[in-house]
Amino acid sequence: MFSTSPAFKENAHKAIADVGLQKALTRTKPHFQGRRAKAVEGLPEFERLRDIGRDIKNHTLANLDFYLETWAGNVERAGGQVHWCATADDARAAVLAICERVGAKTVTKGKSMISEELAINEHLEQHGITPVETDLGEYILQLRREPPSHIIAPAFHLNREDWEESFRRAHTDLAPDRVFRERRDILTEARAKLRARFLAADVGITGANFLIAETGSSVIVTNEGNGDLTQTLPRVHIVLASIEKMVPTLEDATNMLRLLARSATGQDFSVYTTFSTGVRREGDLDGPEEYHVILLDNGRSAMLGTEFQDMLRCIRCAACMNHCPVYGVVGGHAYGWVYPGPMGAVLTPTLIGVDQAGNLPNASTFCGKCESVCPVKIPLPKMMRHWREREFERHLTPSAVRTNLALWGFFARRPGLYRFATRIGAGVLGWLGRKRGRLSRLPFAGGWTAGRDLPTPEGKTFFARYASEQRRQRGAS
Amino acid sequence: MLQASPRVALFVTCLVDLHRPTVGFAAIRLLEQAGCQVEVPRAQTCCGQPAYNSGDREIARDLGRSILEAFGGYDYVVVPSGSCGGMLRHHLPTLFDDDPNLRARAEALAERTHELVSFLTDVMGLERVAGAASGSVTYHDSCSGLRELGVKAQPRRLLEGLGLTIKEMADPEVCCGFGGTFCVKYPEISTRMVADKTADITASGAETLLAGDLGCLLNMAGRLKREGSAVKVRHVAEVLAGMTGAVPPIGEAG
Numbered sequence: 134m135f136s137t138s139p140a141f142k143e144n145a146h147k148a149i150a151d152v153g154l155q156k157a158l159t160r161t162k163p164h165f166q167g168r169r170a171k172a173v174e175g176l177p178e179f180e181r182l183r184d185i186g187r188d189i190k191n192h193t194l195a196n197l198d199f200y201l202e203t204w205a206g207n208v209e210r211a212g213g214q215v216h217w218c219a220t221a222d223d224a225r226a227a228v229l230a231i232c233e234r235v236g237a238k239t240v241t242k243g244k245s246m247i248s249e250e251l252a253i254n255e256h257l258e259q260h261g262i263t264p265v266e267t268d269l270g271e272y273i274l275q276l277r278r279e280p281p282s283h284i285i286a287p288a289f290h291l292n293r294e295d296w297e298e299s300f301r302r303a304h305t306d307l308a309p310d311r312v313f314r315e316r317r318d319i320l321t322e323a324r325a326k327l328r329a330r331f332l333a334a335d336v337g338i339t340g341a342n343f344l345i346a347e348t349g350s351s352v353i354v355t356n357e358g359n360g361d362l363t364q365t366l367p368r369v370h371i372v373l374a375s376i377e378k379m380v381p382t383l384e385d386a387t388n389m390l391r392l393l394a395r396s397a398t399g400q401d402f403s404v405y406t407t408f409s410t411g412v413r414r415e416g417d418l419d420g421p422e423e424y425h426v427i428l429l430d431n432g433r434s435a436m437l438g439t440e441f442q443d444m445l446r447c448i449r450c451a452a453c454m455n456h457c458p459v460y461g462v463v464g465g466h467a468y469g470w471v472y473p474g475p476m477g478a479v480l481t482p483t484l485i486g487v488d489q490a491g492n493l494p495n496a497s498t499f500c501g502k503c504e505s506v507c508p509v510k511i512p513l514p515k516m517m518r519h520w521r522e523r524e525f526e527r528h529l530t531p532s533a534v535r536t537n538l539a540l541w542g543f544f545a546r547r548p549g550l551y552r553f554a555t556r557i558g559a560g561v562l563g564w565l566g567r568k569r570g571r572l573s574r575l576p577f578a579g580g581w582t583a584g585r586d587l588p589t590p591e592g593k594t595f596f597a598r599y600a601s602e603q604r605r606q607r608g609a610s
Numbered sequence: 611m612l613q614a615s616p617r618v619a620l621f622v623t624c625l626v627d628l629h630r631p632t633v634g635f636a637a638i639r640l641l642e643q644a645g646c647q648v649e650v651p652r653a654q655t656c657c658g659q660p661a662y663n664s665g666d667r668e669i670a671r672d673l674g675r676s677i678l679e680a681f682g683g684y685d686y687v688v689v690p691s692g693s694c695g696g697m698l699r700h701h702l703p704t705l706f707d708d709d710p711n712l713r714a715r716a717e718a719l720a721e722r723t724h725e726l727v728s729f730l731t732d733v734m735g736l737e738r739v740a741g742a743a744s745g746s747v748t749y750h751d752s753c754s755g756l757r758e759l760g761v762k763a764q765p766r767r768l769l770e771g772l773g774l775t776i777k778e779m780a781d782p783e784v785c786c787g788f789g790g791t792f793c794v795k796y797p798e799i800s801t802r803m804v805a806d807k808t809a810d811i812t813a814s815g816a817e818t819l820l821a822g823d824l825g826c827l828l829n830m831a832g833r834l835k836r837e838g839s840a841v842k843v844r845h846v847a848e849v850l851a852g853m854t855g856a857v858p859p860i861g862e863a864g
């Protein structure tokens with residue numbers, strides 16, 4: 134996918150001015166936060182479950198080579214094929230090769246962030262194959278040719294009016310008096326259109342929430358059931374998964390699923406949880422004739438053993454963005470690439486380079502809310518700080534920032550000089566604000582004063598006052 | 611065992627030094643009332659967060675080393691800020707990962723470092739502070755104090771003990787958008803965040819906004835005053851120490 138991450142600030146500016154987006158964000162945010170809070174409240178052992186989740190993932194990552202091999206062996210024993218893809222290019226080529234070999238004309242797709250990472254729709258279209266999104270959110274985004282703005286609710290940024298407008302434009306057979314008032318109306322219309330596509334598809338592509346080493350299975354969760362139809366109706370099922378989706382056992386997967394649903398949507402369990410293991414066996418009622426897993430690395434294995442390894446625990450629940458005050462203001466598109474919010478701020482620089490995505494880990498107040506809700510306890514702020522350190526080492530930090538820091542550092546390291554400079558600074562500012570206690574404008578502080586006043590100092594610094602007080606006390610004693 | 615009169619070093623913080631010395635004096639008064647011997651080491655400037663959070667570990671380490679020097683010999687180090695307190699308690703040791711000696715010293719310091727209000731209640735066992743006050747306040751839970759140091763109930767308990775009524779915001783825990791250098795690097799986002807915050811403050815109906823971090827307070831006061839709000843803004847220590855007469859509210863003239 135093409136990235137606009139370098140333009141984060143401009144993107145954010147547009148997002149803040151976008152009335153529709155702001156409306157959608159205001160509506161959706163409390164919904165997600167409230168439901169998660171309720172779910173957590175309802176499960177007293179949730180904190181312990183978070184530790185278990187973290188430990189399962191840490192153990193898996195520490196032994197990733199072993200589990201990947203075990204898993205791949207089991208996939209093959211069940212009649213499936215694993216395509217090891219080091220890069221996004223490799224993965225695109227592998228998907229296309231399968232589709233072309235089986236003569237696919239249309240491909241149905243379940244929701245998959247890896248497919249966004251690969252920009253697989255564009256790639257298939259360029260080769261004459263029609264991809265059809267079957268997740269409701271993804272379906273409308275395909276109509277609108279927009280990327281998702283959220284990792285579990287891709288059309289997070291749209292309002293009901295937008296849905297209706299897109300449907301009326303694309304579904305030209307719609308009766309003018311057809312009402313779209315509720316989500317159900319939208320779902321019914323999409324389902325009617327999608328039914329024929331499901332049956333006509335030659336290949337079904339899904340993502341994977343987890344890969345299970347002991348059985349060679351892939352797991353997906355949905356609330357619409359579209360994933361099931363995508364993977365059971367066509368002859369060929371392709372799973373797009375990245376290496377960190379691995380868990381050792383079925384039991385581990387169950388623990389992770391309990392965490393995932395609560396953290397994501399506040400459900401005890403998602404409506405549909407589907408395990409796929411290999412191809413249809415004799416006597417099976419359904420299942421594909423071919424089962425392929427596109428196993429993508431795309432820079433992830435390079436995170437192992439580094440300060441970014443913990444990020445590979447991520448189970449893509451979206452709790453971090455649902456609770457992020459910055460995401461809550463700018464929405465997902467401002468981040469400029471596939472993964473928004475705090476998890477994107479850590480992951481995106483790994484995948485497309487910190488020179489491209491440097492703004493993302495900087496655009497955080499380190500409020501720590503994300504880490505406090507992350508089901509696998511990823512220290513997201515700490516990792517954003519690591520990116521800032523890498524930027525600083527590589528001299529990617531803007532030169533004005535570096536100069537200011539160096540100047541401030543020079544004084545801060547010399548308490549005597551620092552006292553002297555702050556005494557003057559506090560005095561001048563205090564004097565400037567002596568009438569109102571604040572300033573509405575100040576040169577070089579335009580960023581601050583555009584939207585707020587600058588309260589001015591009392592006038593004398595603490596250390597100046599403290600010193601004279603000590604002198605006075607000594608004089609008195 | 612808690613010593614009868616522990617020696618406490620006050621880490622003033624650069625913002626209090628520069629902007630609102632009264633908070634420092636309020637901290638001294640509260641600590642002395644609680645029975646501490648308070649000293650203010652002279653060789654202190656800043657906890658290093660501006661550098662640390664900008665990725666400049668070198669300056670952060672230099673400042674960290676001088677903090678270890680200046681604050682080494684005390685029973686406790688107390689900070690009238692959750693943010694700087696969190697820096698010393700949780701982040702300072704990680705600056706010395708490659709130096710076991712300094713790392714051990716930093717860990718020892720971290721263990722003895724506390725945010726002011728939680729120190730009074732959790733370490734000194736204070737149930738109430740001296741004095742009485744009236745009126746309604748709303749309390750903003752600054753992020754680091756809340757999430758890194760667990761400061762939440764302590765200030766509310768002491769404020770209620772003074773006779774103040776607490777009118778909670780709908781979401782007192784959401785970030786105000788200050789974020790240190792964030793507010794100047796991303797002013798538009800920061801302004802939107804603080805505007806959401808001030809809407810919540812206004813809706814609470816409280817006369818006064820309190821918090822334990824001067825950075826957040828300057829941010830919220832700046833926005834409230836820009837909006838023409840009459841809500842008064844103060845550091846919690848000023849109120850607890852009964853020193854509201856010593857200085858006008860933040861962003862107002864005396």
Ligand code: SF4
Nearest residue numbers: 447448450451453507
């Ligand atoms: S970083 Fe944590 S909270 Fe965010 S999506 Fe990943 S698992 Fe969920």
